[in-house]
Amino acid sequence: MTADKCAIDVEELRKAYGHVQALDGLNLQVKRGEVHGFLGPNGAGKSTTIRILLGLIRADAGRARVLGADPWEDAVRLHERLAYVPGDVDLWPSLTGGEAIDLLGRLRGGLDQSKRDELCERFDLDTRKKGRTYSKGNRQKVALVAALASDVELLLLDEPTAGLDPLMEAVFQDCIREAVGLGRTVLLSSHILDQVEVLADRISIIRDGQVVETGTLEELRHLTRTHVAVITGAPVESLAAIPGVHGLKREGGQVRFDVDGSAMGAVVRELGVLGVSGLTATPPTLEQILLRYYAGGAR
Numbered sequence: 245m246t247a248d249k250c251a252i253d254v255e256e257l258r259k260a261y262g263h264v265q266a267l268d269g270l271n272l273q274v275k276r277g278e279v280h281g282f283l284g285p286n287g288a289g290k291s292t293t294i295r296i297l298l299g300l301i302r303a304d305a306g307r308a309r310v311l312g313a314d315p316w317e318d319a320v321r322l323h324e325r326l327a328y329v330p331g332d333v334d335l336w337p338s339l340t341g342g343e344a345i346d347l348l349g350r351l352r353g354g355l356d357q358s359k360r361d362e363l364c365e366r367f368d369l370d371t372r373k374k375g376r377t378y379s380k381g382n383r384q385k386v387a388l389v390a391a392l393a394s395d396v397e398l399l400l401l402d403e404p405t406a407g408l409d410p411l412m413e414a415v416f417q418d419c420i421r422e423a424v425g426l427g428r429t430v431l432l433s434s435h436i437l438d439q440v441e442v443l444a445d446r447i448s449i450i451r452d453g454q455v456v457e458t459g460t461l462e463e464l465r466h467l468t469r470t471h472v473a474v475i476t477g478a479p480v481e482s483l484a485a486i487p488g489v490h491g492l493k494r495e496g497g498q499v500r501f502d503v504d505g506s507a508m509g510a511v512v513r514e515l516g517v518l519g520v521s522g523l524t525a526t527p528p529t530l531e532q533i534l535l536r537y538y539a540g541g542a543r
Contacts, residue, residue: 251275355395432444
């Protein structure tokens with residue numbers, strides 16, 4: 245991917261904390277103008293990667309480019325072009341929410357005042373209260389408003405909706421879609437898998453400091469099994485003989501089984517021969533895909 249099409253370009257990134265290898269040759273590319281889901285269990289290396297992209301820590305080895313610049317050497321200039329929202333926001337206790345938003349905006353070269361006010365209304369944020377009085381959810385809202393109202397090219401979001409209720413979660417999703425519509429790029433790390441499934445154009449799965457898989461959700465679904473339920477009166481021994489079909493059993497008038505993505509074509513052809521009166525195929529959810537990787541079952 246060329247530099248002009250790549251907002252984040254990481255090659256063979258390594259970082260150790262003493263004897264703990266946090267990143268072990270991580271490769272990650274995020275296209276400009278996309279929402280890229282960045283997923284993995286606690287301790288996989290997500291936060292370390294984001295801190296390197298922000299220029300907060302220096303990698304031991306490898307190469308990282310953010311918007312074409314080195315995040316360690318060009319951190320000050322880059323922070324005028326990006327916004328970061330962590331999963332646990334700390335605010336200045338004596339500043340009001342509005343003052344904190346304006347201060348964060350000035351650090352990024354200013355923000356759109358009308359957009360700021362619109363976002364405060366949409367997130368139902370009372371900007372007159374002091375930071376020390378805010379709940380966790382309201383602190384997240386302050387950071388989100390400041391980021392989304394800024395004129396930046398890249399949003400780095402690490403569990404950005406922690407503490408928000410479902411209504412505000414829906415507002416967040418709408419705001420991200422609008423940001424992408426304006427040409428912004430989003431790196432989204434979240435444990436709310438429904439959120440990533442809805443928003444992400446592509447997804448990278450990180451485990452033990454390495455990206456083990458990258459692709460669209462549909463591409464990743466081909467790597468794991470689809471559950472199939474068929475209504476047929478015909479014998480189904482021929483289905484059981486197809487490599488990639490698992491757990492075939494008849495339950496009442498239905499035949500149920502799981503099938504690997506690579507075997508789906510053969511299954512469909514065999515079903516056409518058998519003749520069926522009903523068919524339901526349920527692709528794996530993002531949660532099921534991740535559990536397969538987290539459990540160490542995927543290569």
